[in-house]
Amino acid sequence: MTSEDDELSRVRAERAAARLRAAAAALTDHDQRSQDADVAALLETVTEQIRRESRAGRDVMLGSSETDRRLTVTEGALRAAVRSAVDDVPDVLVGRVRLRGDLDDARSAIGAELRISVRWRAPLRPAVDAAREAVARALAAQTGRPAAAVDITVVDIHAVGSGVAGDTDVGVGVGPAVDEDHEGERP
Amino acid sequence: MSTTNVAAELAALVMTVPGVGSVHPVRGVLAVVPGVTPHERAVRVRVHADHVDAEAAVGTVAGAGADATAAAVARLLRDRLESAYPGRRVEVAVRVVDVV
Numbered sequence: 001m002t003s004e005d006d007e008l009s010r011v012r013a014e015r016a017a018a019r020l021r022a023a024a025a026a027l028t029d030h031d032q033r034s035q036d037a038d039v040a041a042l043l044e045t046v047t048e049q050i051r052r053e054s055r056a057g058r059d060v061m062l063g064s065s066e067t068d069r070r071l072t073v074t075e076g077a078l079r080a081a082v083r084s085a086v087d088d089v090p091d092v093l094v095g096r097v098r099l100r101g102d103l104d105d106a107r108s109a110i111g112a113e114l115r116i117s118v119r120w121r122a123p124l125r126p127a128v129d130a131a132r133e134a135v136a137r138a139l140a141a142q143t144g145r146p147a148a149a150v151d152i153t154v155v156d157i158h159a160v161g162s163g164v165a166g167d168t169d170v171g172v173g174v175g176p177a178v179d180e181d182h183e184g185e186r187p
Numbered sequence: 188m189s190t191t192n193v194a195a196e197l198a199a200l201v202m203t204v205p206g207v208g209s210v211h212p213v214r215g216v217l218a219v220v221p222g223v224t225p226h227e228r229a230v231r232v233r234v235h236a237d238h239v240d241a242e243a244a245v246g247t248v249a250g251a252g253a254d255a256t257a258a259a260v261a262r263l264l265r266d267r268l269e270s271a272y273p274g275r276r277v278e279v280a281v282r283v284v285d286v287v
Binding site for chain 2: 008011012015056059062063064068069070071072073074077078080081084141142143144145
């Protein structure tokens with residue numbers, strides 16, 4: 001990885017962390033004492049995931065590529081765009097983002113696999129559907145390639161401003177989303 | 188005109204393409220044209236006997252779409268290089284390294 005890639009990775013990570021802080025503002029405002037530890041764990045886990053995914057990674061071929069015109073986007077930039085799109089979906093926090101499909105084939109469909117956390121008591125199905133739609137839209141708009149399957153797994157629930165955090169043992173965080181693989185690293 | 192000057196001129200033009208939010212140094216360009224500014228390193232041009240190849244690294248605005256913006260940059264590079272080096276085949280590569 002070049003120093004330019006390192007610098008971009010750092011900028012992407014900072015940007016995503018800023019979005020995360022904004023999304024988490026409600027968490028810290030609500031029922032401070034009972035949730036401090038859980039919120040800290042959530043933020044730490046997601047921040048680590050952001051750091052991991054902000055690396056440049058492989059090049060993804062863009063749909064308008066031709067034999068004498070090679071157009072690509074870095075995996076890290078595309079994952080950041082997907083993450084940003086889902087950040088706009090209410091009640092959802094993004095854990096892992098993984099791209100799927102043949103990244104070298106500009107004509108093939110490209111999909112994604114996400115792990116998310118949904119706000120406690122928010123209906124899961126609409127939240128997942130909205131996240132899936134946002135991801136598919138972002139993938140198609142950014143790459144110019146058809147969107148393939150977008151698989152989303154809700155791996156956790158977070159209590160944000162629900163007013164019921166004290167009466168339930170809701171786990172907070174997207175810990176299971178963080179696996180130990182090193183996707184996105186250069187070979 | 189040297190390829191470095193052509194590249195610097197192209198880098199300035201790339202910044203004017205709608206959807207381009209930033210330009211970034213092309214990978215490995217330091218080894219090719221040492222001493223140029225980071226901005227000038229955003230485009231690399233290599234002239235061969237029968238063809239010219241150019242590479243650019245850009246950051247795009249999310250709403251514009253990386254694909255559409257990269258295609259517009261590629262068109263600009265091709266048009267300019269075909270004028271600058273008539274008779275040579277032009278190959279271009281555009282790498283989107285950031286989406287804001």
